[in-house]
Amino acid sequence: MSPPAESAPLSGRQPKAVRNALAVLEEVIAAGPGVTAKEISAALKLPPATTYRLLNLLVAEGYLVRLPDLRGFALGRRAGRLTVPAAARPPAAARAVVERLRQRVRWGVHLASYHSGRLTMIDTDPDHPPTGAAVLARFPHASALGKLLLADQPDWRAAVPELRRFTVHTVTDPARLAREVADVAQRQLARQCGELHPDRGCLAVPIHDVASGALVAGLAVSGPAERVAGPNVELVELLTEHAGQLAPLLA
């Protein structure tokens, strides 16, 4: 019952429907959360039945949500993916903390932001360049920083469009990944051993907003896969300590 895989070009009234759907999305942003279907229909001069259909479609896709009164609409979580992530440079104080960690370990140290639900590298180790940013953002299941993001999602499956296999160690079984994600959420530590590159691995800890407790960033160290597999008690302690120092600096 999934939509048929059509490769046919847009035809008939479809271009108009696409335009209308985008107009509805824009109108919800312009009017603010709580706007009703009737108000949207009036503002856009769209026939009510068309508006209701488009709204139901956008809600089904997760771009919009219905508020608990079932009348009002607001932007859904998925709408966050329509914005270009603000890859703002972290403040100098935060970069100093990351740099201090780099001095103390012989591993690569990277800082990632999870702004609007997407993984963006904001401070990467120049001496140990990480995997390309686009790959990390698209395949969160294969990296430690990505798994931290998944562990924070109410429905992590929606955030993984494709379980691509990079190495023999990449977790591509949904059930196994579900267990791992639950484990990451519980231990507040993500690990990746040779899942992206056969000989590299990563450990990552989350950084939560001090006030709201929301996940804002992740701090990772990367090194040889066989070293990552070990318990690394001291390393994890060091990582957690620096993450704690970063939390108040990354609002």
Place this chain on the structure above:
Amino acid sequence: MAHPPGALPVPLRAESPMAGLDRRNLGPLQVFAQSVSGAAPSAAMAAAPAVAAVTAGQAVLWSFVVATCLALLIGLCIGQFTRRMAAAGSLYSLTAKGLGPVPAFMCGWALLTGYGLLAMAALVGAGSYLQDLLRRVGVPPGWPLLAGLVLLLGLLATVLVLRGVRLSAQVVLVVEAVAITLLLVVFGLLLARIGPWAGSAPFAPDEGIGGIAAGVLPAIGGFVGFEAAASFGVEARRPFQTVPRAVQWTAGLCGVLYLVAAYTQVIGLQGLPGKLAGQPEPVSTLAQLQRMPWLSVLLDVGIAASFFACTMATGGALVRVLLSMGREGIVPRRFGATHPRYRTPHVAILVALPVATLVPVVLLAAGVPWTRLFVVLLNVAVFGYLIAYLLVCVAAPVFLHRIGELTRGAVAASAVSVPVLLVAVVAFTVSGSGDGYPLMFALLAAAGLVWFAWVRLRRADRLPAIGIYDETSAADLFDGHR
């Protein structure tokens, strides 16, 4: 943003009131299978045409066409809700959003009766067809065997439903697929042997319009349960798309299956005295007639499988209604609990499904013949379903009006389905008056009233809570719109 953050007109919960269930984890096919199994088309394909033919005569096809249209209209009304809210309480929670707590309570009671008794009837049906199969290999039938089979199947269904919604949905999907395939093989072979075209006899209304109309009632019985997907809204991966489609497609699929089944039986049996209406086991007779007696083995396996899938789907829907009632405080709060690992309403399952198993076992042991037990359970269940359908069809346009999204199509669907359902409820009650059904319905209604009076007296503050569903919680919103 025009509104500053925190300017939401309605406060959001931090967590969905349906938390604890295995949210957003069922694929479209699995959700579809729940609805199809709820309607148990394989069993109805074999039995419903002959029952409808008693009044509709050879024109029984038209009764099924009308019933299919009605089911599609009911599906349309249910879809108005399920496209907008993901609930676990099926029509009970939906009715609440349109008509408020008191009619919702009525719908809930009707639905509990319908789901509960249909689950029991399906267990008895599955057991009796298995017993028939065992008889072929020399196991002597009798009530102890039948009761044992019912007990075994009930236990199996309980364990499967308990151990996770994905597992049970997968089992339901596979079992139902087997059942429908077997029935299609049976009817395909019969149709090929009879010759697919046999004149216009099946299309002529030989018993008149009145006969066709009377035949609609048993035909509707074949669709009952097709809304089961509405109980799995919380667990469906894309509920607003999957659930309404599952319900509509089930109505369509069952309609096609019943038309094929009715057509085959009408033309295959028109040479016999009494024609289709005179046959107690039409498909087996047909198989004998076409010198393919072994077909009835396939038939028995298919029907037993269909009944078992029906038990699981209906039982799954039943416990989710109880879960919703538990969380609302209408029934003891414990029913609202979910198992931390299986993520299913384990308390409701461990209470309701054993009861649904033991009631028929006890009645069989008390000497009630299984055919009588099956028919009574089924008929009373159908009555419950009809009431619930009636209420949800009334509720749909009211709900749409309330949220300001009323359309002409929605009004039309309701305007046609409500009177037809009303007539069906009355006709159903009147037609069963010889067998004491009106008394049973009255007793059930009285029981519902007593329960309502008790809730009103002791838990009046809980009534407004009726209608919980998987609300949008803070985590579902885009950051800028919190």
